[in-house]
Amino acid sequence: MAERRKGGVGPKRAPGDAHPVRSRSRLASAVDRASPVPLWAQVYDDLRRGILAGAYKAGFPTDSELVAHYGVSRPTVREAVRRLVAEGLVERERGRGSRVRPQPLVQPLGFLYSLFRVIEAQGVVQTSVVRRLEERRDPAVAAELGLPARAPLLFLERLRLAGEDPLALDQAWLPAALARPLLEADFSHTALYDELAARCGVEPEEGREEIRPVVPDPATRGVLGLGRGEAALLIERRTWARGAPLELRRSVVRGDRTALVAEWPRHGAAEAGRLRLLPRADEAAPAGRRLPR
Numbered sequence: 001m002a003e004r005r006k007g008g009v010g011p012k013r014a015p016g017d018a019h020p021v022r023s024r025s026r027l028a029s030a031v032d033r034a035s036p037v038p039l040w041a042q043v044y045d046d047l048r049r050g051i052l053a054g055a056y057k058a059g060f061p062t063d064s065e066l067v068a069h070y071g072v073s074r075p076t077v078r079e080a081v082r083r084l085v086a087e088g089l090v091e092r093e094r095g096r097g098s099r100v101r102p103q104p105l106v107q108p109l110g111f112l113y114s115l116f117r118v119i120e121a122q123g124v125v126q127t128s129v130v131r132r133l134e135e136r137r138d139p140a141v142a143a144e145l146g147l148p149a150r151a152p153l154l155f156l157e158r159l160r161l162a163g164e165d166p167l168a169l170d171q172a173w174l175p176a177a178l179a180r181p182l183l184e185a186d187f188s189h190t191a192l193y194d195e196l197a198a199r200c201g202v203e204p205e206e207g208r209e210e211i212r213p214v215v216p217d218p219a220t221r222g223v224l225g226l227g228r229g230e231a232a233l234l235i236e237r238r239t240w241a242r243g244a245p246l247e248l249r250r251s252v253v254r255g256d257r258t259a260l261v262a263e264w265p266r267h268g269a270a271e272a273g274r275l276r277l278l279p280r281a282d283e284a285a286p287a288g289r290r291l292p293r
Contacts, residue, residue, distance in 0.1 A: 031070050039072050043080035046070075051089050051100055060090060060098045115160065115168070115251075116191035124162045128170075130187050132157035135180070141173045144238075145245040152176035158187060159223060160251075166224045168253040174246060178202065192247075204239035204246055211235050211260060220252055231255045 030046045031039060043066070050056060061069070066077040081098060084090040091101050119126035133156050139149035147153075154176045160168040172192060174182070181199040182192075197203045214234045216226060226232065237249040 031072060039070075040076045040079040040083070043070050043072060043077060044083045047080060047084060048087075048089065051084070056100045060100050062097055114191045114193055115170075116194075119160075119162050119167070126167075127161045127189050128158040128187050129161070130156070130158055133183060133185075133187065135176050135183070138173065141248055144248055145173065145175065147175060147245075154179040154182055156182070156187065156192065162257065165257070166254070167257055168251045169220055169223050170249065170251040172247055172249040174248075178246070202241050202246065205241050207237060207239040209235060209237045213255065214252065216252055224252065224254055226254065233258060233260075 031042050033039070035042065047066075063074060063077050063081070066072075066081075067074050070077070081090060081092070085092055085098075089101060090098050092098050116126050134154075135152050136155050137150060138153055138155075141153060142149055142151045145151075145153075152175075154174045156170075156172045156174075158170045159166060160170050174196075179196065179200055182195055185195045185199060187195070193203060212234050213231050215229065216224065216232050220226075220232075221228070221230070224232065232255050233253045235249075235251040235253060237247070237251075238245065239247040239249075
């Protein structure tokens with residue numbers, strides 16, 4: 001039987017162990033039995049700090065390991081982990097134990113951004129599976145872009161991946177007269193706006209975006225790996241360049257992997273980010289909506 005160290009803390013782990021909980025110095029101060037703070041709350045706080053710091057990439061400890069490391073009872077550990085589950089930081093799976101939930105990717109609001117750059121700036125590789133890259137005609141989309149009904153459009157559909165996980169199903173339409181050189185681009189690991197600038201000599205100068213929750217259809221759920229009834233975010237974007245419509249884009253993004261964040265200074269502009277009340281599902285959508293300016 002392994003020898004126990006002072007303070008009731010379990011045996012020291014060998015380097016490279018699959019479930020590092022804390023260093024010995026951290027463990028010595030992780031639980032203070034003289035504190036008025038309940039033991040479960042102390043364990044919860046310590047585990048939460050570790051999760052947010054990325055300490056459990058190799059895996060989350062079992063209840064038995066936590067009991068040994070913190071020198072507390074199993075009900076205490078279970079209450080701490082239950083709170084982490086309730087907060088959405090940890091998942092419990094029957095027969096497989098607990099694991100840290102992937103944290104959402106932060107998407108800023110209030111300015112024109114590139115999803116490719118946003119994801120990679122957070123230390124995650126963003127690649128795409130190109131499902132469609134073609135020239136086509138779509139009278140409804142052409143109307144939204146302010147083009148004649150028969151105007152050719154460039155259509156790009158990508159499954160956007162964050163690491164190896166599906167994140168978004170992204171569809172973009174652009175005037176083919178302007179964007180036709182994009183047919184030669186490899187979109188597996190690049191940004192649409194980078195390719196637009198390099199191949200077409202144009203960049204979006206202004207834009208407008210609407211974000212609303214949706215329950216995806218079965219086909220989209222299958223592509224994104226969502227369960228039945230799981231919600232997603234529909235992001236609809238329009239951009240302009242040189243005074244003319246440039247792009248219409250619709251992206252269905254996994255709601256469990258995305259957080260939308262708006263920041264503003266004390267005296268910031270009120271228009272940087274807005275919350276708009278959507279009509280109820282039983283209210284008719286406005287007909288013939290055109291590209292707004």
